[in-house]
Amino acid sequence: MATAGDPVFMRADLASLDETRALAARLAAAGPLHVLVNNVGAMYPQWRQTVDGIEATFAVNHLSPYLLTELLLDTLRTTGESRIVNVSSGAVRAAKRTFDAVEPPGGYYAFPWYGRANLAYTLHLAERLGSTGDSVFAADPGGAATAMTDGTMRVSTIVSPGLRPAWPLVRRMFARSTSGPASTAARPSDLAATEAALDGKTGLLIGPDLRPATPSRWSTDPRMVRDVLALSRQWAPLTAE
Known part of the structure; x- marks a missing residue:
């Protein structure tokens, strides 16, 4: 049996909204929650659908962290001065600039939802929580050699036509x-989650050089924020229908 302070692994398929909801319930029941780092990511060279009938890149990269965060907000805020960190990406430069629909114009490609929607949501949530004492950060990890990048950077369908x-x-x-x-x-991500110098601050994007970076102007565009939130609420309601 795990004792206080021991790590506990909880498995969930974050391509499933029901499993994401169940994970949130398990985390909320486990006790105080001070930090949430959303580091899930996937990139599919070909169009793929989840069990919920949603395009998989959109579901995994944005909907699951959005839904998990929203479901855990009350748990996080009861601990006082919690931190939420959403991993974004420099790939926002290759992502689409409008989010009025799940599917990108011109046919499927892997980059549209990678990073930019999470960044827009992060900045919105930081403003929404305001001066509550809870902090919301985005973290850009830069590039890394992982199974995801090694497996998807080989085909042109990850980028726009x-x-x-x-x-x-x-x-x-x-x-x-x-x-x-x-x-x-x-x-x-580690710095955003733990650095004491960030106490009392919120709404920052921490870059690969471990310094605050300037978000792309599209991520702060009110129309983009509106569209991201509308799609998020439409496709990932907080309670299963």
Whole structure:
């Protein structure tokens, strides 16, 4: 039996909204929760659907962290001065700039939901919680050599149709940017979750260099925030229907 302070592993398929809800319930029942780091990520070279009938990249990269966070807000806030960290990505530069629909224009590609929707939601949540004492940060890990990057950076369908003619060049750029160790990529999230110098601060994006970075202007666009929230609430209601 685990004692206080021992790590406890809870398994859940975050491509399933029901399993995400169940995970939130288990975490809430486990006791005080001071920090939530949403570090789930997936990228699929081909279109894939979840058990809920939702495009998988959207579901895993954005909906599950959004839903888990919303369901745990009351638990986090009862502990006082909690921290929420959503992992974003420099890949927002390759993501789409509008979010009025789940599917990107011009056919499926893997990057639309990767990072930017989470960043928009993070900045919104920081403003929403305001001066409650709870902090919300985004963390950009930079590139890292992982099973995800090694498995998906080999095919042009991860990028928009307009970039595919330049795929050899784009692929070399991705290879260089994802060559670092995962331990280095984890540092921005670790700092956002634990750094005492961030006490009392909120709404910051911590970059790969471990310093606050300027979010892309699209992530602060009120129209983008509105669309991200509308889609999130539509596809991931807090209670199962």
